């Protein structure tokens with residue numbers, strides 16, 4: 001509870017201000033609490049996972065006697081011991097918590113060990129003897145195309161007859177583009193702590209983007225009603241989509257252990273196990289054909305997106321649909337066919353990752369636009385501009401009109417100017433003409449990202465606000481904090497509503513018992529949804545307080561305003577805290593649960609029509625790179641970002657999201673490589689072999705600017721969602737590398753696969769050697 005001296009004197013008008021993250025100080029001091037920091041009650045036990053050592057096969061026998069006899073072991077859990085349903089799948093019932101017969105991927109959880117210490121549990125987990133009748137695994141996209149296995153039916157949409165249009169177009173190109181996956185590498189790994197209560201009650205502290213779904217899955221594996229399970233999340237040390245569905249597994253594991261032992265049980269995955277046991281960004285292979293005119297204007301685009309979904313559906317239905325929604329980026333594609341295959345393989349089930357399939361669909365068309373530019377001998381930026389959505393031609397391939405499509409060319413032109421694109425291109429050409437081995441490249445690419453969950457029912461949120469009689473405010477909502485600053489933004493919105501300094505607002509942990517039936521914090525919609533619900537809740541309470549003050553003063557309610565921590569009307573004024581106290585005395589209810597649902601959106605998947613997105617967020621980025629054509633090494637020399645955040649609720653946090661998203665996307669497209677061996681084992685399962693960007697990879701010249709024109713769609717304070725879209729600004733890095741590769745030989749179309757590791761760059765250069 002704030003001290004009264006803290007409540008006084010601070011500035012009001014909290015929205016649109018660059019306030020620091022509410023936990024910034026705690027993060028730096030190391031005093032922000034994560035799941036593993038919760039003080040362990042007496043008797044807490046630790047869980048480790050016994051993992052399958054083949055990728056595909058049938059479990060014949062399981063001998064756990066040595067595990068049970070190991071020092072410190074209290075319980076050993078196999079599939080038959082799961083008290084409720086042995087199923088952790090979020091969409092289809094296609095993934096067990098523990099293997100029953102069928103082994104679906106290398107490392108899959110076969111049993112769990114519960115021991116006094118984490119170390120004892122981990123040592124004992126290695127002693128399990130399992131006989132698995134192995135089958136040759138299907139590991140890659142090519143394998144899956146041979147087996148024909150799917151996690152969901154193929155799905156396509158489009159407009160016109162793309163194939164015929166392409167065949168009749170003046171020019172045609174086709175290609176295949178391999179796009180790698182990505183490990184989330186949240187700094188805090190998956191962690192859950194379950195504490196059993198009376199009768200069948202279970203409280204779980206989970207590092208989860210989706211406490212509500214975690215509650216459902218814990219209840220399902222325990223075989224109890226949802227109401228017996230409470231899930232709480234104060235914060236995550238990063239989620240990035242990796243804790244949207246897949247945090248549930250570890251919460252379920254901890255809860256089953258707690259149920260069976262009657263003691264508090266914790267699961268915290270070791271980094272190597274986290275790599276092996278949790279899904280990643282989907283890797284894709286895009287097979288494309290395009291037809292266009294002399295000026296590089298597209299007439300028809302036909303793309304098949306092959307997505308490796310892994311062993312089960314998980315969130316792949318939504319991820320691959322979103323890849324389709326972004327397969328046209330912000331371009332007008334007159335005739336277009338977008339197909340998808342949701343491939344099933346014997347690899348860990350791939351899942352949400354910042355952009356949720358959007359980046360993969362988008363980079364494919366950017367690759368195609370570049371190919372058109374090369375073939376026509378036109379600057380790629382001019383091909384981009386010639387194809388943008390425009391007046392009269394403002395519909396995406398799924399038929400939604402982009403309301404503020406004119407934002408796109410305006411931003412691209414601004415960035416073209418501020419990044420000095422044309423002059424730098426000329427300088428780079430001059431440099432390359434005299435530099436035999438080091439080649440430079442530049443690219444300016446656009447981003448248009450749809451905001452809303454594409455599953456309409458998910459676009460809702462709840463918030464619970466209490467005003468206490470000292471004027472301090474308790475805020476709770478269904479969104480989760482993962483570093484993005486959601487809690488700060490929602491607190492700003494509530495402070496603004498009450499006209500009080502932000503210190504009045506006490507942000508509290510997300511808890512399924514306070515706000516029920518929440519959606520995951522995902523699809524970048526955390527602030528849009530929870531901010532609106534909290535504003536509604538605060539507004540209701542404010543209305544009641546205003547009515548009370550109006551009656552007291554004998555003035556109309558509409559004249560009562562809340563500002564500078566006071567309620568005022570004409571010459572009347574009362575401190576907010578005094579008014580709260582008086583309201584309580586007068587028996588005015590000072591609590592409210594708000595609810596918000598996004599209006600106007602609808603989507604009919606079978607007919608592929610509707611308006612799936614409430615609005616679009618735009619961005620543009622210009623990157624310059626240098627490659628060493630002898631070693632394949634690459635550096636990003638400069639990046640200029642311009643990103644559309646609407647009337648930003650918090651420009652400081654938004655800059656953090658834009659820069660962080662860009663760097664994370666740069667890692668995806670350059671150094672982060674997931675390699676499986678032929679047995680389906682992930683061989684890049686630790687920071688020694690899997691390289692995320694570090695401080696020295698940040699471009700030495702790095703200019704970030706926010707585009708802050710108010711959102712024409714009435715979103716919360718006319719801001720725009722910012723969490724995911726900036727990741728796709730990094731496509732400019734890929735395109736700049738492509739530009740540098742072309743400098744070795746302007747003819748032909750290099751096979752530049754993502755990520756652009758040294759091998760990929762050297763292969764791309766080699767692929768051009770025949771083209772003269």
Ligand code: MTE
Nearest residue numbers: 238239240354483484522523524525526723
């Ligand atoms: N920023 C940080 N620091 N940590 C994260 O885990 N996740 C991203 C993005 N930014 C993430 C992040 C993803 S995948 C999403 S969907 C959004 O934040 C979710 O939060 P929001 O809806 O509040 O923007």
Ligand code: HPA
Nearest residue numbers: 318356453454455522523
């Ligand atoms: N984005 C992120 N997560 C989701 C979505 C989405 O569109 N749909 C379901 N989960």
Ligand code: MOS
Nearest residue numbers: 241353354522523
């Ligand atoms: Mo973000 S991938 O929608 O969690």
